[in-house]
Amino acid sequence: MKKSAPQLHTAPMGELISLDVVKDAVSFPSDEPDTLLQGVVTGAIEYLDGYSGVLGRCLMTQTWEQRFTGFERQIRLPFITVSSAEISYVDSSGLSQNVETNLYEVAQDARGSYVRFRSGFKFPSLDDQDFPVQIRMVSGYGTAADVPWLIKVAVLAIVNACFDDEPGEWCDLPPVRSAMTQFRRVVL
Structure with missing residues (x-):
């Protein structure tokens, strides 16, 4: 991806x-x-x-966006610590959709933060644009x-x-x- x-x-x-x-x-x-x-x-x-x-x-709390070509069960985020994330995508009809927060979690391991989708999340059909998936994340000490x-x-x-x-x-x-x-x- x-x-x-x-x-x-x-x-x-x-x-x-x-x-x-x-x-x-x-x-x-x-x-x-x-x-x-x-x-x-x-x-x-x-x-x-x-x-x-x-x-x-x-360092201080700030919000970043990163776009992806698709979904994977686990998506690595660019920062060590991420306190929250919002995920959206453009579906095959060209409409913007939000992923419900109960369908994923933000977690951390020795390599940093990542988003892990729960088993109830079904990968949707995506628009054919380059980066139809967007993750907006909050990171920083506060x-x-x-x-x-x-x-x-x-x-x-x-x-x-x-x-x-x-x-x-x-x-x-x-x-x-x-x-x-x-x-x-x-x-x-």
């Missing part, structure tokens, strides 16, 4: 780390505008967060307060590296990379 790349549907609400906290924690030149610092903070968060982030997981502090420290370390007298590469922060391995998506 083929699948599309996940697309962000609803971005996280609020900020992971306030600009005031960042200013207190990093060596930010006082003559630089706040917009520069905010841009670097945003870049550091994007480096870690979401489908394309190096952690392969969502609010900024729920995100582990170690991840917030990593964001601060990345931001600080950008303003050091001897700037380092973002991906060349061995202590940060080492600390982040416990939060990474594992693909077996």
